[in-house]
Amino acid sequence: MDAAEFRRHGHDVIDWIADYLENSEQYPVMSSSRPGETAALIPDHAPEESEDMSTILADFRRDILPGVTHWNHPRFFAYFPANNSAPSVLGEMLSAALGVNAMLWQTSPAATELEEKMMAWLGELIGLPYGADGSQDRFHGVIQDTASTATLCALVCAREKCTAFAVNAVGAAGLAGAGALRLYCSPEAHSSVVKGAKIAGFGSENIVLVDVDESRAMDAEDLDRRITTDLTNGLIPCCVVATVGTTGTTAIDPLERIGPVARRHGLWLHVDAALAGSAAILPEKRWILNGVEHADSFVFNPHKWLFTNFDCSAYFVKDPEHLERTMAINPDYLQTDRDREVRNFRDWGIPLGRRFRALKLWFVLRNFGARRLREKIAGHIALAEEFSGWVEAEPDWELMAPVPLNTVCFRHRPTAWSETECNERNKDLMDRVNAAGRIYLTHTTLDGRFTLRVAIGQTQTEREHVVEAWEVLREACNQ
Amino acid sequence: MDAAEFRRHGHDVIDWIADYLENSEQYPVMSSSRPGETAALIPDHAPEESEDMSTILADFRRDILPGVTHWNHPRFFAYFPANNSAPSVLGEMLSAALGVNAMLWQTSPAATELEEKMMAWLGELIGLPYGADGSQDRFHGVIQDTASTATLCALVCAREKCTAFAVNAVGAAGLAGAGALRLYCSPEAHSSVVKGAKIAGFGSENIVLVDVDESRAMDAEDLDRRITTDLTNGLIPCCVVATVGTTGTTAIDPLERIGPVARRHGLWLHVDAALAGSAAILPEKRWILNGVEHADSFVFNPHKWLFTNFDCSAYFVKDPEHLERTMAINPDYLQTDRDREVRNFRDWGIPLGRRFRALKLWFVLRNFGARRLREKIAGHIALAEEFSGWVEAEPDWELMAPVPLNTVCFRHRPTAWSETECNERNKDLMDRVNAAGRIYLTHTTLDGRFTLRVAIGQTQTEREHVVEAWEVLREACNQ
Numbered sequence: 001m002d003a004a005e006f007r008r009h010g011h012d013v014i015d016w017i018a019d020y021l022e023n024s025e026q027y028p029v030m031s032s033s034r035p036g037e038t039a040a041l042i043p044d045h046a047p048e049e050s051e052d053m054s055t056i057l058a059d060f061r062r063d064i065l066p067g068v069t070h071w072n073h074p075r076f077f078a079y080f081p082a083n084n085s086a087p088s089v090l091g092e093m094l095s096a097a098l099g100v101n102a103m104l105w106q107t108s109p110a111a112t113e114l115e116e117k118m119m120a121w122l123g124e125l126i127g128l129p130y131g132a133d134g135s136q137d138r139f140h141g142v143i144q145d146t147a148s149t150a151t152l153c154a155l156v157c158a159r160e161k162c163t164a165f166a167v168n169a170v171g172a173a174g175l176a177g178a179g180a181l182r183l184y185c186s187p188e189a190h191s192s193v194v195k196g197a198k199i200a201g202f203g204s205e206n207i208v209l210v211d212v213d214e215s216r217a218m219d220a221e222d223l224d225r226r227i228t229t230d231l232t233n234g235l236i237p238c239c240v241v242a243t244v245g246t247t248g249t250t251a252i253d254p255l256e257r258i259g260p261v262a263r264r265h266g267l268w269l270h271v272d273a274a275l276a277g278s279a280a281i282l283p284e285k286r287w288i289l290n291g292v293e294h295a296d297s298f299v300f301n302p303h304k305w306l307f308t309n310f311d312c313s314a315y316f317v318k319d320p321e322h323l324e325r326t327m328a329i330n331p332d333y334l335q336t337d338r339d340r341e342v343r344n345f346r347d348w349g350i351p352l353g354r355r356f357r358a359l360k361l362w363f364v365l366r367n368f369g370a371r372r373l374r375e376k377i378a379g380h381i382a383l384a385e386e387f388s389g390w391v392e393a394e395p396d397w398e399l400m401a402p403v404p405l406n407t408v409c410f411r412h413r414p415t416a417w418s419e420t421e422c423n424e425r426n427k428d429l430m431d432r433v434n435a436a437g438r439i440y441l442t443h444t445t446l447d448g449r450f451t452l453r454v455a456i457g458q459t460q461t462e463r464e465h466v467v468e469a470w471e472v473l474r475e476a477c478n479q
Numbered sequence: 480m481d482a483a484e485f486r487r488h489g490h491d492v493i494d495w496i497a498d499y500l501e502n503s504e505q506y507p508v509m510s511s512s513r514p515g516e517t518a519a520l521i522p523d524h525a526p527e528e529s530e531d532m533s534t535i536l537a538d539f540r541r542d543i544l545p546g547v548t549h550w551n552h553p554r555f556f557a558y559f560p561a562n563n564s565a566p567s568v569l570g571e572m573l574s575a576a577l578g579v580n581a582m583l584w585q586t587s588p589a590a591t592e593l594e595e596k597m598m599a600w601l602g603e604l605i606g607l608p609y610g611a612d613g614s615q616d617r618f619h620g621v622i623q624d625t626a627s628t629a630t631l632c633a634l635v636c637a638r639e640k641c642t643a644f645a646v647n648a649v650g651a652a653g654l655a656g657a658g659a660l661r662l663y664c665s666p667e668a669h670s671s672v673v674k675g676a677k678i679a680g681f682g683s684e685n686i687v688l689v690d691v692d693e694s695r696a697m698d699a700e701d702l703d704r705r706i707t708t709d710l711t712n713g714l715i716p717c718c719v720v721a722t723v724g725t726t727g728t729t730a731i732d733p734l735e736r737i738g739p740v741a742r743r744h745g746l747w748l749h750v751d752a753a754l755a756g757s758a759a760i761l762p763e764k765r766w767i768l769n770g771v772e773h774a775d776s777f778v779f780n781p782h783k784w785l786f787t788n789f790d791c792s793a794y795f796v797k798d799p800e801h802l803e804r805t806m807a808i809n810p811d812y813l814q815t816d817r818d819r820e821v822r823n824f825r826d827w828g829i830p831l832g833r834r835f836r837a838l839k840l841w842f843v844l845r846n847f848g849a850r851r852l853r854e855k856i857a858g859h860i861a862l863a864e865e866f867s868g869w870v871e872a873e874p875d876w877e878l879m880a881p882v883p884l885n886t887v888c889f890r891h892r893p894t895a896w897s898e899t900e901c902n903e904r905n906k907d908l909m910d911r912v913n914a915a916g917r918i919y920l921t922h923t924t925l926d927g928r929f930t931l932r933v934a935i936g937q938t939q940t941e942r943e944h945v946v947e948a949w950e951v952l953r954e955a956c957n958q
Contacts, residue, residue: 001564001565001566001846002501002565003497003498003500003501003565004497005565006493006496006497006500006565006568006569007493007494007497009565009569010493010496010497010568010569010572011490011493013493013569013572013573014485014486014489014490014492014493014572015486016573017485017489017572017573017576018482018483018485018486018489019482020576020577021482021485021576022481022482030585031587031588031589033588033589035584035588035817035820035821036592037588037592038588038589038592038593039592039593039595039596042592042593042596042841044596044599045600045603046600046601046603046604046844046845046848046849047844047845047848047849048848048849048850049848049850049851050845050846050847050848050850050851051845051846051848052846053566053569053842053846056566056841056842056845056846057569060573060838063589064589064593064838065589066589067587067588067589067590067592068577068579068587068588068589068590069579069585069586069587069588070577071577071578071579071580071586071587072576072577072578078586079580079586079812082578082580082832083578084575084576084578085480086480086481086482086484086485086488087480087532087535088575089485089489089572089575089576090485090488090489090492090532090536092571092572092575093489093492093493093496093568093571093572093575094492094495094496094539096563096567096568096571096572096575096788097496097499097500097551097563097568098499098547098549098550098551099550099551099561099562099563099788099789100547100548100550101550101558101561101789105514106509106548107548107550107557107558108510108546108547108548108550109510109512109514109516109517109546109547109548110510110512110517110542110543110544110545110546110547111546111547113515113516113517113518113521113546114517114518114521114543116518117518117521117523120523121524121525122525124524124525125525145624145830145832146830146831146832148829148830148831148832149829149830152678152829156677156678159680167677167680167682174654174659174660174680174681174682174683174684174685175653175654175655175657175680175682176654176655176657176658176659176660176680176682178654178655178680179655180653180655181653181655190810191808191809191810191813191831192808192831194808195806195808195829195831198635198646198805198806199631199635199678199679199805199806199829200678200679200680201638201646201653201654201655201657201679201680202653203646203653203654203655204653205653206653247810247812248812303832309575309578310578310579310580310832310834311830311832311834326677326678327674327677327678329670329671329673329674330670331669331670331726332922332923332924333558333726333727333921333922333923333924333932334670337910338514341514342514350627350628350631350674350678350829351624351625351627351628351790352625352627352670352671352674353561353624353625353627353782353789353790355789355790359539359543362521362535363532363535365525365526366525366526366529366530366535367480367529367530367531367532367535368529369525369526369527369528369529369530370525370526370527371527371528371529372528372529431816442812443811443812444811444812445811445812453812
């Protein structure tokens with residue numbers, strides 16, 4: 001395809017995307033595609049001869065689109081959002097076209113330097129102590145793909161700090177020589193914490209689940225007790241993962257109480273604020289990060305709730321030396337004359353190659369502006385509060401958890417139903433409304449109770465969509 | 480930004496990209512930006528108010544572009560290519576706009592099913608035994624971001640298989656209880672192998688470097704000896720990483736000799752063919768993968784040499800159960816009714832969230848067609864062969880390694896120069912031609928000798944660009 005053809009097809013694709021963004025409401029939110037249905041439309045072998053781009057784009061619309069679940073849809077209330085916006089798409093287009101690999105400063109100086117600036121912008125927006133000022137207690141940042149990967153980096157760094165780099169130093173015997181390193185988190189921590197611990201070799205028996213309070217937030221006193229018990233038993237406390245905004249109910253682990261415990265025992269404190277970090281751009285929600293100055297590492301995802309298309313995860317660390325000593329590889333073919341003067345982000349994460357993700361973030365932060373970002377986030381939170389009010393006002397519905405942010409946990413609960421019936425009926429309710437395609441929501445289970453979850457965070461979600469969600473749910477109950 | 484504005488700016492961006500693709504030759508290949516130069520142009524704080532997209536796009540062209548090293552440039556000969564193409568950019572645009580998270584089948588059925596199909600297409604194109612046919616010796620595939628991440632997955636799976644899942648089973652004590660697991664690779668293996676071993680907790684003293692032959696390919700007999708010695712000493716041989724197309728010189732580790740050794744001793748065999756895998760689409764180069772049927776895992780990067788924009792790494796495994804038992808997390812909130820019928824790729828890699836990368840691959844494979852892909856790759860290889868002929872024909876130049884694929888290692892070597900002088904002069908030569916901006920090449924060091932490297936793999940690279948590279952280098956010698 002030459003430049004002229006690219007221009008022609010590119011304009012067609014832009015028109016399609018503009019129509020899509022304008023009319024995404026008209027699609028069913030969740031795809032009703034059945035297993036194997038898309039696969040059956042795709043040939044088993046790559047074509048031998050070139051196919052025209054017009055044909056391919058037509059096939060995309062006809063064969064792929066029906067199998068797409070629309071994460072962009074204003075009535076997408078499932079999981080946590082992976083939201084998106086027009087400036088973000090424009091940024092991603094340019095990143096794709098440039099095809100830059102931001103592994104070293106030299107391989108595209110602007111990619112590294114814009115990334116440093118964007119992390120500083122984000123740090124300031126959420127009130128994180130950021131950037132070199134001579135003190136130790138400030139953060140430095142890097143963009144990663146997802147919070148899962150960032151959390152794995154944190155766990156590996158914690159492992160190394162705790163063993164004085166015994167795993168990775170030259171001549172080190174690896175984890176086999178390190179003893180039983182203990183990791184503490186609440187049962188509400190994201191599955192990526194357990195996955196990261198598996199990959200980093202902690203061993204499942206060394207994942208210690210700390211009690212939670214009635215709001216499902218970590219009990220710092222129980223944390224302290226469990227660390228002390230482990231010390232008494234000759235085990236090696238290594239790392240605490242606190243969650244600000246748990247996946248189930250957006251519970252907020254209290255950093256200002258957990259931090260001093262971790263610090264007193266010399267443990268690494270990693271804070272997973274994947275969704276909730278974005279809420280800290282609001283002065284009235286900044287409290288969720290109270291105590292974050294105790295953390296060694298912190299992650300939140302602009303791709304979740306800051307209108308930047310997936311993937312874009314903001315990872316902050318206090319002391320980059322842990323990352324660099326753990327991750328650094330320095331083969332001859334990657335050395336450049338500038339290495340002492342510049343930051344080479346290849347040592348700040350797992351993959352060597354890195355996309356130019358800072359560009360879309362720059363586009364989003366500038367095109368929205370901080371004020372509009374705050375308005376959008378505050379709007380989502382207000383809608384969640386309003387929705388929870390509707391639930392509470394109805395005798396047959398039950399609010400299942402506090403709503404500090406954008407996510408409402410609830411269920412349909414006529415008094416006549418047993419708990420078992422209640423679980424079955426709510427599961428059936430969810431399946432029916434999702435299959436109908438007007439809204440898409442998912443569930444969690446709280447103390448054995450099947451719980452519906454509405455997470456309000458899509459870029460295009462307005463009050464009318466939340467009103468409609470409540471209507472759809474109530475109508476479906478009467479069917 | 481509403482849909483109308485997106486349409487307007489989107490068309491502007493398309494026109495800019497089309498111009499860029501057409502005229503990328505006019506840019507200096509390597510950015511001449513100095514450290515801090517881009518950063519100084521970016522404000523220290525995010526703007527409070529929205530800025531117009533036209534302003535932002537103008538700033539991109541004025542402030543960012545001069546700091547970009549042009550990986551798309553037809554005279555980019557550095558590292559290995561991260562190449563790109565027009566259909567790939569169109570695919571990435573649509574992926575960005577859809578913003579789909581392909582973590583579960585349900586979260587976008589078409590994304591998972593197209594990914595399965597594309598991996599089958601790729602497997603067939605490079606001659607890999609692929610897909611279920613009842614036998615054990617066939618591969619299954621998943622798209623990952625980079626070969627670094629895929630190799631880490633392989634090392635973690637090897638660790639688990641070797642210890643009968645002692646690290647990750649319920650109640651397992653982690654690597655601390657596993658003993659000294661040994662990993663074997665050649666000194667020419669990519670730095671991601673050492674990095675992956677660090678992350679997975681093997682310990683640096685357990686990375687065993689196997690001898691290479693005169694072509695820098697792994698010596699399978701030495702591998703056998705080292706494994707046997709380790710067994711005698713009570714150590715636990717775990718994994719062999721063979722490289723097909725090393726980063727330094729594209730040496731080809733002989734899989735047909737390494738495979739039986741690994742199999743006899745029950746070791747996991749991971750094959751890193753990050754660049755070279757693409758060459759296996761040529762019948763005349765298929766021999767580089769002879770013996771791949773012995774591998775447990777195999778990775779190559781369509782984003783390197785198959786015209787698909789970064790990132791897109793194709794990871795193949797024989798038995799997905801190792802991945803699933805190692806990586807699987809199954810929290811309640813991610814369970815769906817379809818889980819028994821479908822593939823959930825979240826368990827096939829490190830991040831939970833996953834982009835819809837199959838779309839760009841589908842666009843590339845169809846728009847090029849297999850025949851044109853083979854022509855492009857064969858063309859690059861022929862140009863490398865021609866370039867190596869020019870080097871060999873000149874008495875003052877020296878070819879430093881065989882050229883089985885697209886990468887030529889060489890140096891300027893007048894007889895009067897000492898080895899030290901030769902190293903300094905070639906470093907200076909590289910720096911001067913890179914600073915001049917007509918070509919961009921990087922180096923490796925072979926037996927202490929500073930060696931220039933020309934890797935020919937950019938989508939737009941034609942014979943004239945390679946001719947020009949040779950002219951630029953010879954002219955620079957006379958300055």
